[in-house]
Amino acid sequence: MFNIRDELQCYVTCISDSGLLPLIGVVLLAATLMFGLYLKSTDTKNRLISLVLGQLSILAAIALIIHAMNCSQMLSLEIYMAYVILSTSIILLLPRVYYKVLIKRYKARPITEIMDWPQEFVDELDIKATVYYYDSAVPGAFASGKAIFLSIGMLELTDTPELKAILAHEVWHLRHNNKTPILRQLALMSFTGNHSQDELEILADRFAEKTVGKAALESARAKLV
Amino acid sequence: MVKLDRINLSNEGLTKFFSPIESQIMQVLWENEELTTSMITEKTDIPLSSVAGTLDRLVKAGYANRELDKSGNKVRYIYSASDSMDNTANHITQKVLDSLVDTFGKVAIENFHTYNKKK
Known part of the structure; x- marks a missing residue:
């Protein structure tokens, strides 16, 4: 049975007997300093670096404690490690599979079943992504992983240049998301997103404008407001 | 959701059973054989943003x-429209x-009889 008092007793005895206590103290102090720095700094780069160093110090402390432990009562550590491994893999894997969940949820079908040019247009923009359509009259477009989703409502509402602007906008999002998945996840974890959502939309629009021209982008925007 | 399960007795006409936008759309669908989305927004004079979700x-x-063209x-x-106005009315009445019968049993049925005689 898991008994917190026995377990704590076990930690105290093992660690004080091992002679590693000062070293563990120093590492934990470093971790505290790093987390303090993370909370205080306003600069994105410093925040990221201090968060990563803080986490690494904690990992080092855990390694030292495991090394110091002679008894088998380390359930709390094992639970924590399982949590770290699980959450990290979820954070890193989820964006790679989430679009498949979206395809199922929206019952999306490849757009090539009903028209060819949107897929050809996206291929020309040099990105590996499939364009899907889904059954809804509400105009909608979004992108995730390796997929761009368009509702039939969006296909109805827009003409070809406008739809190209929307596709280019979504392609930019995909490119931005795919470039640095780990850094992006780190930014999310440390609440240091480089750009706000609005800024991202503006950047995506700028790319769309460059690809298909201002007129198409503006008329698409006007229709969707 | 189309609110057949939430009948609102104090509303007028079809809006007892449908929302105002739903009933306007159903009206034009019953009056016309086939309509595109833009024709529906034109005939009902309701903006696309409200029509599409409905x-x-x-x-x-x-x-x-709806079929994809x-x-x-x-x-x-x-x-x-999936069914004629009469058939839909029949379905709603049923x-x-x-x-009513499920909840009030005999009382409801007796009332239908008196109602029938009055008519």
């Missing part, structure tokens, strides 16, 4: 049908009567 709901609830470079929905 159409999705009406299709999901089975009151409206692929002509040339364009894709569009063609809408039609459901309401069923639930």
Whole structure:
């Protein structure tokens, strides 16, 4: 049975007997300093670096404690490690599979079943992504992983240049998301997103404008407001 | 959702059973054989932003049908009512009567008889 008092007793005895206590103290102090720095700094780069160093110090402390432990009562550590491994893999894997969940949820079908040019247009923009359509009259477009989703409502509402602007906008999002998945996840974890959502939309629009021209982008925007 | 399960007795006409936008859309669908989304927004004079979601709901609830029409470079929905107005009225009446009998049993049935005689 898991008994917190026995377990704590076990930690105290093992660690004080091992002679590693000062070293563990120093590492934990470093971790505290790093987390303090993370909370205080306003600069994105410093925040990221201090968060990563803080986490690494904690990992080092855990390694030292495991090394110091002679008894088998380390359930709390094992639970924590399982949590770290699980959450990290979820954070890193989820964006790679989430679009498949979206395809199922929206019952999306490849757009090539009903028209060819949107897929050809996206291929020309040099990105590996499939364009899907889904059954809804509400105009909608979004992108995730390796997929761009368009509702039939969006296909109805827009003409070809406008739809190209929307596709280019979504392609930019995909490119931005795919470039640095780990850094992006780190930014999310440390609440240091480089750009706000609005800024991202503006950047995506700028790319769309460059690809298909201002007129198409503006008329698409006007229709969707 | 199309609110057959939430009948609002104090409302007027079809809005007892449908929301105002739903009933306006159903009206034009019953009056016309086939309509595109833009024709529906024109005939009801309701903006697309309100019509689109309502159409999705009406299709999901089975009151409206839509088919994908692929002509040339364009894709569009063609809408039609799933059933005639009379059949839908029949369906709604059945459901309401069923639930009245289900709740009040004999009392409800006796009332239908007196109602029938009065008419």
